[in-house]
Every structure is written in C-alpha cells, then in structure tokens.
Amino acid sequence: MKIEVNVQAEELVTALNNLATAMGSTTQVAATSEPEKEESKKSTKNKKKKNESKKEETKEEKEPEVKEEKASEKDEVPSVEDVRAKTAEAAKAGKKEEIKDLLAEIGVSAVSKIPEDQRAEYLEKLAEL
Secondary structure (H helix, E strand, O other): OOOOOOOHHHHHHHHHHHHHHHHOOOOOOOOOOOOOOHHOOOOHHHHHHHHHHOOOOEEEHHHHHHHHHHHHOOOOOOOOHHHHHHHHHHHHHHHHHOOOOOOHOOOOOOOOHHHHHHHHHHHHHHHHH
C-alpha cells in the first residue's frame, strides 16, 4: 500500500525524518514546494505591488532583516526531536549506560529536559561516545 502525504512545513518534515530514522526506516520524507495552482491564482496586481515595495525599501525596512538573521541564529539550537533521534541512534548502538551517565552529568533525567543552551554540547559529547 502506498500512502502519499504532502507536507509543507519544513519543521514537520525534519521531525518526520528523525522519527523514521529512530524507528530504523531508510525511507525519508521529501519536502515539497507550494503547488503551482496556488502560484497561478496570484493576481497581476499583487505581483506589481511586490515589485514596487521592493523598490521602495528604506533603511528602516532593512533593520528587521538584521533582527530576523539574529533570530535564525537562535533557531540553530538543536530541537528536542533532533536530540531524541540522535540519542535513540546511540542507544540502538548499545550506548545506553553512557547516555544515562551523560544525562546525569548535565543534571537531567530525560533528553526532553536538556536546556536549550546545553543541547549542542550534549550532542557533541554524544557523538564522541
């Protein structure tokens, strides 16, 4: 039986791939772009307005872009799903005791309780196991 699901949320695609990997599947979910139907529905007026607004950018409008870049740097914190998936891979490789020791070293009882600011460090130590 073949099941097709169209997922347009990048975060969900990543989470589904991590889950599939953790479960031992080699099948990956492929991210898709928006359907062409939606693009054809856009009116010519909207396209002209977008072009005009691009030309009228000012310094004030550029400042939010800098803030967005800083926000994207914060987004680079590994998600709980990523940490769980990598931990599951290590556990399958027979590293359960080492994982428990690593969690105790951080001072948490579960992967989901690892603070955001320690997730990257945890993943680095996990990779060293």
